[in-house]
Amino acid sequence: MSQKARVINLYKTLLHLGKDWPAGYPYFRNKAHNAFLKNKDETDSKNIEKLIKHGEFVCKEIEALYMLKKYRALKRRYYDS
Template sequence: MAELLQRSRVINLYKTLIHLGKDWPKGYEFFRKRLHAAFMKNREERDPEKIEKMIAHGEFVAKEIEALYMLKKYRTLKRRYYGDK
């Protein structure tokens, strides 16, 4: 049962990261290929503890990407309303 839960968490993480990659500066295809390669590299892993660590790392990366996008949006709005200072 725990394996199925981990599997669904991994799939959700992958979908979240794919969605976040749509605005990636180097392009969606670049991001998608790198993400796919990272997930495929670890697809044979069966140790639940290692999988949990990888999921936690992936969730951290997703939060960092979201933070970068928010910062970019903030800087754009600031530049738009206050000019380059």
């Protein structure tokens, strides 16, 4: 897959993950949009690859936060703590 397609896919994934963001979707969308705009003029393929890897790491971290949030909610619901 080309780097352009990977960047677009990363952006779509981040926007999808942002739907459950605690501060709201518009806040998350603005932050993601600004981050992508900041790096829009990047032409070095190695640096673009590094930015894509960082974006994928951020996606994994967001997913982990959501899983932890769900785990804690279930634990509170079923166990006395």
